[in-house]
Amino acid sequence: MTFNEGAHVDTGRVSVSGGAGGGRGGRYVLGGGAGGLIVLVLALLLGGDPGSLLGGLSGSTGVPVDTGASAVSSSLAERCRSGVDANRDVDCRVVYTSGSLDEVWGPQLPAQTGVDYVAPKVRLFSGAVNTGCGNATSDVGPFYCPADSTAYFDTSFFQLLTDRFGANDGALAQEYVVAHEFGHHIQNQLGDIGRAQQDPRGATSQAVRTELQADCYAGVWAHYASTQPGPDGSAPLLAPLTPTDVRDALSAASAVGDDRIQRSAGARVNPEGWTHGSSDQRQQWFLAGLDTGKVAACDTYAARDLNNPPALR
Template sequence: MSFNDDVQINPGRVSDQRGGGGGRGGLVLGGGGGILALILALVFGPGVLEGGSEDPTSPGTSSQVQASQGAAESAQCTTGTSANSDDGCRLIATVESLDEFWKAELPQNGVRFRQPEVQMYSGRTNTGCGQGTSATGPFYCPTDQTAYVDTTFYKEFTSQFGGSSGPLAQMYIVAHEYGHHIQNLMGDLKQSQFDPQGATSGAVRTELQADCYAGLWAGHAATTKDPESGKSFLKPITEAQIGDALAAAESVGDDHIQSTASGRVNPDAWTHGSSAQRKAWFMQGYNAQSMRSCDTFSARDLNNPGS
């Protein structure tokens, strides 16, 4: 999926802390060590780091971190051309496209839109939910309403987890985390904590809805316009690019992760849904006209979106 060359990008939209190791001090990773970090790297969940309460009315804080050498790198991210050639620029452009899409979509559902903070980092960073590291993988922290992404994860995603590092696969990861912010604004994100495990749990329904929201954005991305240039952010999606996104969703299905790790599948321990479910709900969103089609919490059969 390619950005139109003349699209204008604001490099300041994303806080680039690569090389800076910035963030707020005094916060620790909750829930236990390296095993947790490995799982988190596979699943992109909303509750990846523990600490603090979810308050969608409090402002994000990632913009308060000190400038780093990454800021100089992202200063080049000014057009769609740079977004097509650089992972960091692609992330920034994707976030701006998501901003414009959700700014129009969310008020139609009676909720005031407020964009999340987004931070690129390398190595480690302190957040409102604890300390994130490269091993944690991309995640969203509801406490500071910030999505955190170490772009080196894209390569690890392909080499270690069998995912795709194609452009739309990268955008899917960002759009999924952005989807958790939308759930936070809607008041739905807490469902993952009330019912945290099992094939039909609130956690699984929360993750599948974030996949659906990512698909909803992708389905409208080629018609979502950059307000500066007046042009659509993205060119139409090809079948091959959809395949990249579906490969990414498939690789982080609970059954795939469990089978890869132990050779056995235990649905009672699921927190994100199966590979087939994650692909199906992404496509449910992709083919939908509005976010109402992404109501996983009312779905009677998570294997059949819309049921």
């Protein structure tokens, strides 16, 4: 989706972290709109729990966030002045997509669920970052940490998504990733996010259902993004969806399906090791949210057939 050239958001909404952090321990991270791909490939090949391969990101106790490693970047304010910048600069695209997600979920979450929306924190980082879930490197990909309610993005990942996993390089392919991580935050607010840890692996596991629901929530955002007024009642931040936009988003969703990742790594498809769902499932649940704009259409936990979302029947 293309940002309207006159669009403006609060760039202070997003913080920037430097390199490595030193935390260990923590709760768990959820990444996987496109996040955690390198770690996920190893887990799918080895048949293990992806969380166990994250080292400090798995554990039983939380650790404080190293707030000294995070600062609002004045360069973002200078670089990301309007929708023009969001259309050409990937960091600015994350900033503006975050602003659009706030504008959509701000009214939609309470209207549809009765729960007031509390915006997650968003942090850009390069190389490594310390989080409320522990220390993470760029190998994890984009992820959400429920312990500090923060979505983390190393935007170099988007090129990897195209080069290694074959996703289109269109804007909505990248915006989908941001929207998916915000989807995990919505789950955190609604009290569902912990289900992934209760049943972390398998074709119909709670982990897969959690990831597919985040895909669906990304679709809910896309449903409203071009019509929801911008900050202070201004024009919508994004131009209307085009068929190309939808194809771009679906290509990203397909690229990070468990079956496709297993095949690309030269392994047989093994649903018992799945944590995120198949390529087709990820596309279908994104479309369920996109077509309906309804949180209720995203109830993957109650779905009997994850290959056929009720909203699309």
